[in-house]
Amino acid sequence: MSARRIFARPARFAAIAPYVWMVLFFLVPFGFVLKISLSQTAIAQPPYTPVFDVAEGRAALAAAFAQLSFDNFRLLLSDNLYILSYLRSLVVAVSATLILLVIGYPIAYGMARLPRRWQGVAMMLVIVPFWTSFLIRIYAWINILQHDGLLNQILLALHIVSAPLVWLSTDSAMYLGIVYSYLPFMILPLYATLSRMDASLLEAANDLGASPLKAFWLVTFPLSLPGVGAGALLCFIPIVGEFVIPDLLAGSGSLMIGQTLWLEFFTNKDWPVASAAAVALLLLLVPPLVLYDRLQRRQLAGRN
Amino acid sequence: MPLLRIEGVAKSFGNFRAVDTFSLDIRAGEFFALLGPSGCGKTTLLRMLAGFETPDEGRILLGGNDIAHVLPHERPVNMMFQNYALFPHLSVRDNIAFGLRRAGMPRAEIATRVAEMVALVRLEGMEKRKPDQLSGGQRQRVALARSLARRPQVLLLDEPLAALDKKLRESTQGELMELQRRLGMTFIIVTHDQEEAMTMAGRIGVMDAGRLVQVATPRNLYEAPATRWIAGFVGDINLFDGQVIASGHSRLTVSTAEAGTLTVSELWPPVTKNVVSVAIRPEKVKLSRRAPANGEGDAQTINRLDGVVADVNYLGGVTTYKVRLESGAILRASMANTARLDVDAYLAGQRVVAWFTADDCLVLEQ
Numbered sequence: 001m002s003a004r005r006i007f008a009r010p011a012r013f014a015a016i017a018p019y020v021w022m023v024l025f026f027l028v029p030f031g032f033v034l035k036i037s038l039s040q041t042a043i044a045q046p047p048y049t050p051v052f053d054v055a056e057g058r059a060a061l062a063a064a065f066a067q068l069s070f071d072n073f074r075l076l077l078s079d080n081l082y083i084l085s086y087l088r089s090l091v092v093a094v095s096a097t098l099i100l101l102v103i104g105y106p107i108a109y110g111m112a113r114l115p116r117r118w119q120g121v122a123m124m125l126v127i128v129p130f131w132t133s134f135l136i137r138i139y140a141w142i143n144i145l146q147h148d149g150l151l152n153q154i155l156l157a158l159h160i161v162s163a164p165l166v167w168l169s170t171d172s173a174m175y176l177g178i179v180y181s182y183l184p185f186m187i188l189p190l191y192a193t194l195s196r197m198d199a200s201l202l203e204a205a206n207d208l209g210a211s212p213l214k215a216f217w218l219v220t221f222p223l224s225l226p227g228v229g230a231g232a233l234l235c236f237i238p239i240v241g242e243f244v245i246p247d248l249l250a251g252s253g254s255l256m257i258g259q260t261l262w263l264e265f266f267t268n269k270d271w272p273v274a275s276a277a278a279v280a281l282l283l284l285l286v287p288p289l290v291l292y293d294r295l296q297r298r299q300l301a302g303r304n
Numbered sequence: 305m306p307l308l309r310i311e312g313v314a315k316s317f318g319n320f321r322a323v324d325t326f327s328l329d330i331r332a333g334e335f336f337a338l339l340g341p342s343g344c345g346k347t348t349l350l351r352m353l354a355g356f357e358t359p360d361e362g363r364i365l366l367g368g369n370d371i372a373h374v375l376p377h378e379r380p381v382n383m384m385f386q387n388y389a390l391f392p393h394l395s396v397r398d399n400i401a402f403g404l405r406r407a408g409m410p411r412a413e414i415a416t417r418v419a420e421m422v423a424l425v426r427l428e429g430m431e432k433r434k435p436d437q438l439s440g441g442q443r444q445r446v447a448l449a450r451s452l453a454r455r456p457q458v459l460l461l462d463e464p465l466a467a468l469d470k471k472l473r474e475s476t477q478g479e480l481m482e483l484q485r486r487l488g489m490t491f492i493i494v495t496h497d498q499e500e501a502m503t504m505a506g507r508i509g510v511m512d513a514g515r516l517v518q519v520a521t522p523r524n525l526y527e528a529p530a531t532r533w534i535a536g537f538v539g540d541i542n543l544f545d546g547q548v549i550a551s552g553h554s555r556l557t558v559s560t561a562e563a564g565t566l567t568v569s570e571l572w573p574p575v576t577k578n579v580v581s582v583a584i585r586p587e588k589v590k591l592s593r594r595a596p597a598n599g600e601g602d603a604q605t606i607n608r609l610d611g612v613v614a615d616v617n618y619l620g621g622v623t624t625y626k627v628r629l630e631s632g633a634i635l636r637a638s639m640a641n642t643a644r645l646d647v648d649a650y651l652a653g654q655r656v657v658a659w660f661t662a663d664d665c666l667v668l669e670q
Contacts, residue, residue: 203356204389206376208454209406215377218402222393 030282037275038068048272072276082277085260086284092246092256093239096178097186097232103179104186104231109220111187112194119195126184126191138177138248145173145249174250178239186231193227194220226296233292237285257281305368307332307490308353308458313362313372315348322348324514325362330458330492335484337505338494341537345514346494350460353492354383366457377406382456386463388447390435396422396446397431403454421449424483441472448480452487461493465500477503498538502526510534526585528571532668535583542589542635544582545670548575555605556667558582562633566607568665581668588664589637591625591656605662609635613654625650627658 039048050064076082111122129137144150145167152164167173197220205215243258250256255263257277264274306329315323323345330336338346351357353364355376364372371379382403390399400421404414422428425445435443444464451459464480465473481504484491495501501508502522509519518530529535532543546560551570558566558580566582591613614634615626624638635658650656 198387198389200385200387200389201391203354203376204383204385204391205402206356207354207381207383208403208450209377210402211375211377214406219391 033275033278035068036271037072037279038070039272040067040069040071041270041272046271047269072272073280075273076276076280081255082257082260082280085255085257086281088254089240089242089257089281090284092174092178092242093236096175096182096239097236099175099179100182100186100235101228101232104183104190105224105228107183108187108190108194108227111191112197123191126187130184134181135244137181138245141173141177141180142168142248145176168249169251171250174246177245177249178242181245182235182239185234189230189234190224190227193224193230197223229292229295233289236288240285241281306330307334307367308492309363309365310349310353311363311365313349313352313359313364315345315352315357315359321514323352323359326514326516327362328509328516328519330490332490333488335481335491335504335506336493337501337508338492338511339498339501339508339538340496340511342496344511346496346511347462349511350383350462350492350494353458354381354460355379380457381460382451382454382458383460383462384447384451384464386466388435388443388467390443390446390450392435395432395434396427396438399435399446400450400453402450407454417453421453424452425449440467440469441476444468444476448483452483452489456489458490458492461491463495464493466495466497473500480504502538510537512537528666529583529668532581532583532670535666535668540586540636540638542584542586543668544633546580546582548578548580555662556580558667562631563607563609563629563635564631566665567605567662568667569605569662571667575667575669577669579670581670583666583668584660584664586624586636586638587622587640589635589658589660591627591637591639591650591658593655594657606659607662607665609658611635611656611658613650613652613656616650616652623649627656629658 042049050067155161202215205219241258246256261274264270308330310328313326340346352359359372363370400418401414508525510517535541544560544563546558549559550557554570556568556570611627611629614628617624622638627635
């Protein structure tokens with residue numbers, strides 16, 4: 001009737017759209033994974049039982065339901081392969097995120113302080129690696145790091161080492177690959193926060209007796225924490241589940257959870273255990289997410 | 305020796321000379337206003353006093369020491385920023401204590417000083433709030449308290465009232481003056497608002513294109529502007545260009561194209577050029593239906609101009625008139641509405657005599 005109602009409709013749709021997306025592409029698939037995680041392995045197609053078949057009627061469905069069990073989750077706890085992979089994933093993700101922060105923060109800070117016209121160029125330089133496929137870039141690192149690779153050739157030519165060093169298939173190579181790949185995800189949110197910062201705040205801190213270094217720690221850094229949180233989360237969560245980089249660059253000694261999942265799924269064809277591991281991984285990632293959300297909410301509440 | 309001496313200070317940005325060989329003395333305990341249109345260099349000068357810009361030339365002496373190249377965090381000078389620049393992540397208390405902590409003041413003393421400052425700007429009960437939980441007027445007072453907390457030798461205020469609405473601005477002007485008197489501190493305020501400068505400051509320095517063009521008390525600035533430009537910038541004024549055709553008995557006779565022959569009192573210093581402008585403030589122009597009677601002044605010293613009322617603007621306290629003179633030029637006059645009933649008002653189209661005394665006119669060199 002009124003103009004208000006007409007305008008309200010697209011607005012309402014826009015509000016609902018993300019929920020529809022989440023239900024269709026997250027909640028429903030997650031339901032499948034959850035169901036598989038409660039099933040048993042079988043040499044069949046699909047490789048697990050029971051299989052819900054709506055055509056068999058309600059009684060059969062109920063019987064199938066009764067077969068579901070938490071055995072796979074118990075297995076995850078009893079076999080320390082899984083616990084060790086989880087721990088390794090967490091250790092790698094936390095360390096890599098810290099390294100990313102230490103490297104990314106100064107870069108983002110430097111970008112934010114460039115003259116305006118150079119900031120766009122700097123931004124392009126950060127984003128430009130995305131134009132090449134991620135896999136190709138990781139393979140390029142293999143080339144650089146291998147026994148007769150570029151790095152060893154340079155070190156030998158400069159007489160820094162007398163024999164080639166082992167780079168590939170080490171944790172260092174994996175960290176290098178992770179930091180290299182995720183750096184833009186750390187820099188961009190940090191840059192967004194730092195470039196929005198009001199320069200007069202730093203002048204005020206200076207004016208009130210804070211040296212430039214003090215002013216950084218007392219004003220710039222605390223005000224950039226939302227960016228630090230966003231960057232850390234954007235890196236931490238995908239690194240926990242990272243598969244390609246550890247698989248290609250790290251040694252075969254210890255596995256990250258992504259690799260364990262892959263093994264279970266493709267090599268052992270044990271879909272139920274792989275699904276249970278995936279569900280457990282998700283549950284493991286929920287607490288830091290909730291914590292971050294809480295912190296950000298509190299910060300917003302303080303502002304308004 | 306003045307508290308602050310600015311000596312031949314200049315600052316350029318690229319080819320633009322923002323501040324040009326600027327010299328000024330400011331006494332301890334003074335409320336000084338730097339007044340000028342935007343882009344005149346007043347903010348650059350203030351930023352040089354705070355240390356955010358370094359002068360290309362000249363010296364800035366504070367208590368006899370040259371501080372021109374002292375870093376901002378090492379100067380006994382504080383600034384109140386135009387946008388207040390309150391730290392959004394800190395409470396009112398921590399904002400005010402920020403400068404005290406940097407100075408290494410003991411905890412107990414900081415608490416006392418903060419409480420004192422909070423009381424001074426009447427923000428009791430707001431200590432734990434963050435800047436975003438305050439109104440504009442409250443934020444302004446936090447900024448003031450923060451810049452006063454260190455008891456600077458000089459407080460610099462960059463358009464401190466620009467962000468407030470008119471009513472709040474007027475009451476805050478009074479509070480600032482009261483505060484400055486009570487603390488006996490030296491305030492230097494930068495403003496583009498001449499009314500604000502005239503209300504608050506003891507002395508006003510007018511800047512134009514990076515230069516200081518006049519330093520005077522508000523009254524002298526208004527009644528005896530040094531140049532035509534200042535006369536037009538500060539308040540409203542009628543200007544008639546002409547030539548001096550006779551002088552003597554401290555009177556000048558000026559022949560103007562627009563307002564005929566005018567008799568004006570000569571000011572000190574005397575004009576040295578023949579080509580001058582006669583300036584008269586609108587409120588000093590009187591209107592009457594007939595020529596003023598003899599009792600109202602010596603015929604020699606009264607200028608009478610015949611005209612027709614072209615426009616009337618009722619503004620509440622005053623009414624402004626535009627009178628079209630016989631030459632076609634417009635003379636502006638304003639009269640206080642001293643009575644509620646408009647028995648004395650003139651209507652558009654009415655013939656009037658506009659008159660003013662020789663003493664109320666100014667002669668300005670062109």
